[in-house]
Amino acid sequence: MESKETQFPLLLVGAGRMGRAWLQALSLGLPEAEGASFTAACDPDPAAGPAALALREGQVFPDLDRALGECDPAGAVIAAPPHVHLPLARRLLEAGVPVLCEKPLAARHEEAEEMLRASRESGVPLFMASKYRFCPDVNRAREILASGVLGDPVAGLIYFAGYFPVEGTWRADPALSGGGVTADNAPHAAEIARLLLGEIRGAWAYALPRVQEISVEDSAWVHFRQEGGRSTAAFLSWSLSSTHPWFCQVEASEGSLLLGWNESKYHVKDAPDWVVFGEGFQRDRALAAMAGAFARAVREEEPFPMTEEDVLAATRASAAAVRSLETGKMEDLP
Secondary structure, eight states: OOOGGEEEEEEOOOOOOHHHHHHHHTTTOOGHHHHHHEEEEOOOTTOOHHHHHTOTTTTTTSSSSHHHHHHSSEEEEOOOOOGGGHHHHHHHHHHHHHHHESSSOSHHHHHHHHHHHHHHEEEEEEEEGGGGGGHHHHHHHHHHHHHTTTOSSSEEEEEEEEOOOOTTSSSGHHHSSSSSSSHHHHHHHHHHHHHHOOOEEEEEEEOOOOOOOOOOEEEEEEEEEEEEEEEEEEEEEESSSSOOOOEEEEEEEEEEEEEEESEEEEEEOOSSSEEEEEEEEEEEHHHHHHHHHHHHTTTTSSSSSOOOOHHHHHHHHHHHHHHHHHSSSSOOOO
């Protein structure tokens, strides 16, 4: 009988910071992963060896072609820099390997759309990773807002800030990353804003003075204009820390809602107390749940929660924010 650890063998493509976060999450054997685990990885960095990645000897490959020639994964997670997402995804799709690709889906939104088109034409699934969609608190918040207990949602505020040195890494090179902190984190902010306050119609972004000596912005405000006159502002930074215990606040006509790192809660206007509804964001569990959803989608047991429409919406909103940094004005989504 096949062991749980090999029920859905995965290939990790790219073993940098995010790739190692994926390895960590799926090494825990969490039930949310439903048997998905990494049995091989590929990365051109000689330091990314089996011992460093906690994988068995001989299961870390220097390039994708060799990995595909020597292993037979049920799916692949791309966690490489954005500028190589398109060629990597093409190669995997050609080989018939379903893909779960880290955000941003590509360095340019045209390349992201090409990736999705290649998936449709090949008939092999491709999905974008969105860890916050797999956070139970985010989904519960969506249900609470939809229930009307807080009235009509009006405005959102998102904080993704903390010190993260990027000098000398691919994130500081716009040719590799597609931009600075805006390109890196706006997809997450757009996804949460859209889930909680509706479709995004435009984005306006502006950079703050740089703290790190890099050629791209390391801090920025992004404002999403949404349907019904609603809006969400997102503060994004690799250099300025946030002391807030929450990452998203929603103000509604009859109350407030907070999504926190360690606790989530809402408050109805004039009520004496806040109502706690969640334990906060837990990255390992979110990644494990995403891997489980990927496995179920590939097996055609149920659809992946993030549709192509969702991917395009987040990608286009992020691209509009990056354009706005250059134009200095609100950029409409196509």
